[in-house]
Amino acid sequence: MSLWLLLPIMIGTSFFITGALRRYALTGRLMDIPNSRSSHSTPMPRGGGVAIVLTFLSVLPFLALNHMLSWSLMLALLGSGSAVAIIGFLDDHSHIPVSWRLLGHFGAAIWALFWLGGLPPFNLFGMYFDLGWVGYTLAVVYLVWLLNLYNFMDGIDGIASVEAICVCMGGMLLYTTLDFPGSQQAMAWIMPMLLTAAVAGFLFWNFPPARIFMGDAGSGFLGITLGILSLQAAWVAPQFLWCWLILLGVFIIDASWTLIRRFLRGxxxxxxxRSHAYQYASRHFGRHLPVTLGVVGINLFWLLPIALWVALGKIDGLTGLLIAYFPLVMLAVKFKAGKAE
Known part of the structure; x- marks a missing residue:
């Protein structure tokens, strides 16, 4: 089957599964009831992110069998993604203690790192460093943090969906900066493209005003999947890890700044x-749509050009990261991220 035929099939599949999940949730089995910490005011079905999980994971064996995806990457994505999605799905239905969730998250991250081969050589100012077991540890923490911050940032209509699509589109463009004909790595752009398709079908239902929420199953799955794809990209070209960190900047800065400030407040x-910058911003504007579109604008017109600049070797990765993150920190400060509500 052609990839260009697979894309509309995935978008349609994700769309219809989301609709079915919405009908299931509306029976009262999976409703998000507003409380003092919510960013919405009416009960809303949740758990729609399962459509993204099922649509994306179902095509992985097909791709591996047709030599469009390595078996190691397939096992990393399928095993860790399934584990995180199941944990999130169970937590959506009945609360799972934080300690058990984190245990499962670390297990999923270790599984992924095993099949990926760990953290690739680290590029800093043109020098390459192999961090060994320290790199493995840092990579596991990175994956666990990314999947949890994605959950934290999934708080208003459409924001987690558009972030995933923007990051994946940027990730696809990164591969156009390199020339590697005949290599299986030349097919690395397929994964972010297919994840974009899976999220696009769901976004129809989730775009402001949303008719269903993603839920922990979908947000955690997107977080660890994007993390795995960023590490895979770094195996293709070490500077790509910096590029993916730049592309993920909106979520990384908002979540990290907010939690650091909350931690310092005890x-x-x-x-x-609901003290993230994006939540304060949505209350400031009185709607979710301006904030969600603002995230799209920041990704496309600020973070993506800097990421491509780094990929082309025009600037060092760390320097590009600092340039990209500085205005994001200023926005977090402006919208009082982490401040007492």
Whole structure:
């Protein structure tokens, strides 16, 4: 089957599964009831992110069998993604203690790192460093943090969906900066393209005003999947890790700045709240749409050009990261991220 035929099939599949999940949730089995920490005011079905999980994971064996995806990457994505999605799905239905969730998250991250071969050589100012077991440890923490911050950032209509699509599109463009004909790595752009298709079908239902929420199953799955794809990209070209960190900047800065500030105030960092910058911004504008579109604008017109600049070797990765993140930190400060509500 042609990839160009597979794309509309995936978009349609994700769309219809999301619709079915919405009908299931509306029976009362999976409704998000507003409380003092919510960014919405009416009960809303949730769990629609399962459509993304099922649509994306179902094509991986097909790609591996047709030599469009390595078996190692397939096992990394399928095993860790399934584990995180199942944990999130169970937590959506009935609360799972934080300690058990984190245990599962670390297990999924270790599984992924095993099949990926660990953290690739680290590029800093033109020098390459192999961090060995320290790199493995840092990579596991990175994956666990990314999947959890994605959950934290999935708080208003459409924001987690458009972030995933923007990051994946940027990730696809990165591969156009290199020339590697005949290599299986030349097919690396397929994964972000297919994840974009899976999210696009769901976004129809989730774009402001949303008719269903993603839920922990979908947000955690997107977080660890994007993390795996970023590490895979770094195996293709070491500078690509910096590029993916730049592309993920909106979520990384908002979540990290907010939780650091809450920690310094003595708050439990895993406790639900609505003090992220994007949540303050949505209350400031009185709607979710301007904030969600703002995230798209920042990704396309600020972060993507810098990431491509780094990929082309015009600037060092760390320097590009600092340039990209500085205005994001200023936005977090402006919208009082982490401040007491």
């Amino acid at each position: 708050k439990k960092v895993y406790e639900a709240h």
